[in-house]
Amino acid sequence: xxxxxxxxxxxxxxxxxxxxxxxxxxxxxxxxxxxxxxxxxxxxxxxxxxxxxxxxxxxxxxxxxxxxxxxxxxxxxxxxxxxxxxxxxxxxxxxxxxxxxxxxxxxxxxxxxxxxxxxxxxxxxxxxxxxxxxxxxxxxxxxxxxxxxxxxxxxxxxxxxxxxxxxxxxxxxxxxxxxxxxxxxxxxxxxxxxxxxxxxxxxxxxxxxxxxxxxxxxxxxxxxxxxxxxxxxxxxxxxxxxxxxxxxxxxxxxxxxxxxxxxxxxxxxxxxxxxxxxxxxxxxxxxxxx
Amino acid sequence: xxxxxxxxxxxxxxxxxxxxxxxxxxxxxxxxxxxxxxxxxxxxxxxxxxxxxxxxxxxxxxxxxxxxxxxxxxxxxxxxxxxxxxxxxxxxxxxxxxxxxxxxxxxxxxxxxxxxxxxxxxxxxxxxxxxxxxxxxxxxxxxxxxxxxxxxxxxxxxxxx
Amino acid sequence: xxxxxxxxxxxxxxxxxxxxxxxxxxxxxxxxxxxxxxxxxxxxxxxxxxxxxxxxxxxxxxxxxxxxxxxxxxxxxxxxxxxxxxxxxxxxxxxxxxxxxxxxxxxxxxxxxxxxxxxxxxxxxxxxxxxxxxxxxxxxxxxxxxxxxx
Numbered sequence: 001x002x003x004x005x006x007x008x009x010x011x012x013x014x015x016x017x018x019x020x021x022x023x024x025x026x027x028x029x030x031x032x033x034x035x036x037x038x039x040x041x042x043x044x045x046x047x048x049x050x051x052x053x054x055x056x057x058x059x060x061x062x063x064x065x066x067x068x069x070x071x072x073x074x075x076x077x078x079x080x081x082x083x084x085x086x087x088x089x090x091x092x093x094x095x096x097x098x099x100x101x102x103x104x105x106x107x108x109x110x111x112x113x114x115x116x117x118x119x120x121x122x123x124x125x126x127x128x129x130x131x132x133x134x135x136x137x138x139x140x141x142x143x144x145x146x147x148x149x150x151x152x153x154x155x156x157x158x159x160x161x162x163x164x165x166x167x168x169x170x171x172x173x174x175x176x177x178x179x180x181x182x183x184x185x186x187x188x189x190x191x192x193x194x195x196x197x198x199x200x201x202x203x204x205x206x207x208x209x210x211x212x213x214x215x216x217x218x219x220x221x222x223x224x225x226x227x228x229x230x231x232x233x234x235x236x237x238x239x240x241x242x243x244x245x246x247x248x249x250x251x252x253x254x255x256x257x258x259x260x261x262x263x264x265x266x267x268x269x270x271x272x273x274x275x276x277x278x279x280x281x282x283x284x285x286x287x288x289x290x
Numbered sequence: 291x292x293x294x295x296x297x298x299x300x301x302x303x304x305x306x307x308x309x310x311x312x313x314x315x316x317x318x319x320x321x322x323x324x325x326x327x328x329x330x331x332x333x334x335x336x337x338x339x340x341x342x343x344x345x346x347x348x349x350x351x352x353x354x355x356x357x358x359x360x361x362x363x364x365x366x367x368x369x370x371x372x373x374x375x376x377x378x379x380x381x382x383x384x385x386x387x388x389x390x391x392x393x394x395x396x397x398x399x400x401x402x403x404x405x406x407x408x409x410x411x412x413x414x415x416x417x418x419x420x421x422x423x424x425x426x427x428x429x430x431x432x433x434x435x436x437x438x439x440x441x442x443x444x445x446x447x448x449x450x451x
Numbered sequence: 452x453x454x455x456x457x458x459x460x461x462x463x464x465x466x467x468x469x470x471x472x473x474x475x476x477x478x479x480x481x482x483x484x485x486x487x488x489x490x491x492x493x494x495x496x497x498x499x500x501x502x503x504x505x506x507x508x509x510x511x512x513x514x515x516x517x518x519x520x521x522x523x524x525x526x527x528x529x530x531x532x533x534x535x536x537x538x539x540x541x542x543x544x545x546x547x548x549x550x551x552x553x554x555x556x557x558x559x560x561x562x563x564x565x566x567x568x569x570x571x572x573x574x575x576x577x578x579x580x581x582x583x584x585x586x587x588x589x590x591x592x593x594x595x596x597x598x599x600x601x
Contacts, residue, residue, distance in 0.1 A: 003293030006313030008359065027505065029357065036316070036355045037337050041569045043506045043537055047292070049313065053360050078349070102425040103403070104340060107349040108356060118504060155580055156504020189424065222580045258579060 002045040008054050012138065015052050015165060020140045022048045024162040029053070030074060033101070033109035034117040058112070058167065063089060069171040073112025078103070080111060090171060092180040092198075096127045099182075101190050112166045115151065118158040118223075121192045125152060125224045126216035127182050128169065130200035136168040143167075152223040175212075177203040179286025183279040184218070185271050187262070194263045195219050195271045197251075199279035201234070201287045208288070210234045215247065215280065220255035220272055227251035230276060244280050248273035300361045302327065303371025311358050318342045318353035320361075321368060329369035329398040333427075340426035343399035344368045350406035350425065369398035372405065381405055384443035385436070392430035399426040404440045412448055416441070454582055455561040458590045462597040464550050467558075468522035470597060471546075480592035482585050485509075493517075497531070503581055508570065509534040523548050538570030558590075 009015040019026055027046035029035045030053055038044045052058070058074035063085045071080065080086055081097035100106060100123050114124050115135070125148065133148040139161060148169075151159050160166065174180065184196035196218035204211045213234040215227040230251035237243055257268035295310040302325060311320055321327045321344065330353050333339035342354040345367040372379035378386070381404045391397050400423065407414055407422040414422070419440045423433055460467060470476045474495065478487040486498040495514040500507065512531020519525055525546045532539040542564040549557045570578065 001314045003312065003314055005292050005294070006296060006359065008362075032357060032360070033337065033355055036357065038506065039314075040316075040335060040354075041537070042535055043569060045535070051357065051360060102340065103406075103422060104343055104350045104352045104425050105337065105355075108346070108351045154504070156506065189421070 001039050001042070004046055004049045006049050006051065008051045010054055010056075012055060012057065012165065012167065015050055015055060016138065016140050016163070018048075018050045019165065020163045022050075026050050026162075028116070028165065030113035031076065031109035032113075033105045034113060034119070052165070053110075061085065066173065068173045069169075071111060071169045071171070073115075073166045073168060074110045075112075077101075077106035077109050077111060077114070081106060089173075090131070090180075092127055092131070092182055093124075093171075096123050096182045096198075099123065099184055099186065099190060099193075111169065115148075115169070116158055116160055116166055118152055118154075118156045119192075120152070120155055120221060120223050120225075121196075121219040122224070123182065123184065123193070123196055123218060126196060126198035126218045127180070128171065129216045129224060129226060130180055130198045130214040131171050131174065132214075133172075134170045135166055136170065137164045138167045139164040149226065155222045174200075175202050177205055177211075177287050177290050179283040179288070179290065181279045181282035181286060183275045183282070185275055192262075193219055195255075195257065195268050195275055197272070197275040197279040199276065199283040201239070201280060201283040203284075203287045208238060210237055210239050210284075213247075213280070215251055215276055217251065217255055217272060217276070220257045220268060222256075222258075225255060227254045227276065229254050234280070239280075239284055244277045244284075245273075247280055248275075248277035251276040296359055298358055298362050300363065301365045303367060313357070313359060315358040316354055317344070317346075317351075317356040317358045317361050317366070320358040321353060321366070327368050327370050331395060331398060333395075338427070339396075340403070341396050341399040343402050343426055345402055345406050348406070348409065350403050350422075367402070367405075369401055372401065379405065380446045381408070381440065381443040384439040384446065388435055388439040388442055390431070390435035390439040392428075396426050396428045396430075400428070400436060404443065407440070408444050408447055412444065414440075414444060419444075452564045452566060452579065453562070454564070454579065455559070456586055457557060457559040458586070459551070459555050459557050460590070460594055460597060461553075461555050463554070464522050464548055464556050467548060467556050467597065470593070471525075471548075472516075476593070476596055480589055480596055482588040482592075493519075501581060501585070503578075507535075508537055510540075512540070533568070533570065536568070538566050538568030540564055540566045 007018050026048035029049050029051050058072040060072040062070045077097050081094050087094045128148045135146045137144050180200040182198045185194040198216045200214040202212040213231040215230045217225045230247040233247045252269045252272040255272045257265045259265040293312050298311045299308045321330050330344050331341040333341040337352050337355040342352050343350050344353045347364050381401050403422045403425050419437050474487045474489045478484050483500040488496045490496050493516045498511050500509045510531050512529050514527050514529040517526045517528045527544045529542040544562040546560045551557050
């Protein structure tokens with residue numbers, strides 16, 4: 001690893017000042033579980049490193065019955081996984097975290113770091129997209145809110161200016177009769193996943209017709225892909241087995257998956273069919289219970 | 291200034307150390323090179339194998355993926371800190387007695403994972419033990435003896451026999 | 452890693468051929484190109500920079516025109532490495548130009564590249580996605596260039 005100049009701010013303001021001062025040449029390191037791997041391999045060599053792991057003010061989770069969930073950017077994956085509040089109200093987040101990397105990675109790595117890294121194979125973004133999450137970004141010039149959906153721009157590129165920091169993730173309370181599930185094809189539990197699918201189904205109360213559906217894929221394109229055509233197969237209909245199969249097939253056509261040592265693009269496309277169906281089916285079952 | 295050494299103060303196995311390290315130094319580097327605690331190994335160097343695992347503030351972490359300066363003011367436990375004099379920690383004892391050690395390279399990291407697990411959860415299910423063991427790769431064994439050893443140690447620590 | 456593609460440009464085939472082999476053109480049309488220097492009749496010395504998110508690579512490589520059949524067929528052998536030591540590559544490309552009706556030329560190419568080093572480990576999925584983008588930018592720039600020249 002190349003040498004760098006190192007700062008360990010203790011407050012958000014300090015960190016933002018540093019980012020503003022070294023615009024573009026400074027890289028944030030939080031848990032370092034993604035950044036340090038790249039730096040060790042010599043793929044990134046920043047001149048200035050702003051280590052924000054010590055900003056304890058960003059390590060929190062709050063829940064309000066009306067306003068929903070607010071997660072500080074430096075909350076660790078493990079904290080989210082184990083949180084009783086999350087397990088009770090947003091179980092899919094805890095479930096997703098259980099399959100994310102390993103315990104050691106989750107103990108030190110942060111949700112903010114994961115989102116800002118922008119890996120299209122990542123699990124949190126698709127789940128947060130189905131949950132309609134919003135992100136609070138801050139710089140010295142002010143704050144802005146971004147929908148989780150618009151945050152990913154390209155492989156390893158997100159909508160974050162060089163002088164900005166992710167502060168908080170906000171997840172609204174799901175509508176009633178909504179179920180959310182996450183499924184991922186893993187060779188070993190915790191690996192990056194061949195493909196993954198997050199699905200949210202909302203049913204109209206009374207007649208069980210699908211009022212809303214969201215399907216988001218991981219590792220099926222250069223960003224987490226929202227399979228809108230597949231969603232349209234389900235919305236407004238009484239979902240049955242055939243429709244779920246159709247949604248899977250439509251999603252697989254929307255996908256543009258990569259080909260690498262783990263799987264070919266064709267195989268990933270086939271697996272999109274299977275995993276979209278599995279996730280949507282589970283989401284449907286959960287929606288019926290709520 | 292680039293690479294300028296910074297003050298690092300951390301507690302390792304109950305002892306306080308004060309030293310100056312370059313910002314790019316990883317926790318693994320400082321433990322092995324500066325503090326001569328070579329129990330935490332260096333394996334893949336890309337955060338996939340886990341043989342570098344130590345306990346930081348009660349949590350198992352991969353020391354190859356933590357900047358040493360991030361441990362500033364924190365507490366680290368390594369394999370060297372488990373035994374009390376000649377008396378081995380129950381996990382160490384169980385690994386030896388149950389024949390769970392083959393070449394030994396993954397063992398320090400694995401024992402630390404087990405300790406972190408049992409400190410947090412004295413009565414883990416088999417699934418939970420497996421998950422903890424999964425965090426450190428073993429190229430020799432089939433993990434079976436190691437999982438059993440952890441369960442044996444857990445029972446011992448709970449007061450059983 | 453194998454990549455192939457096709458694109459159509461509006462230009463007389465001879466003009467396109469000349470333009471494709473002109474270092475000045477390549478320098479201005481290849482995204483991230485910093486240096487394309489013709490050393491001799493067959494050899495080019497090149498430096499190309501690329502970025503994927505926070506990862507930047509700067510490739511220094513030599514390209515040799517191993518087979519040249521104007522104005523329809525070129526074979527290029529390249530070898531080079533990333534200046535930051537992130538990877539080393541060997542590559543062979545075949546480019547064919549074909550006149551099609553409407554005053555257009557269809558350019559089809561096929562590249563076989565072997566990459567070793569961290570870039571290869573890190574993911575050919577990333578490079579593949581990037582390669583597609585580079586192709587798109589290149590053809591757009593080339594078309595612009597040809598518009599002004601014809």
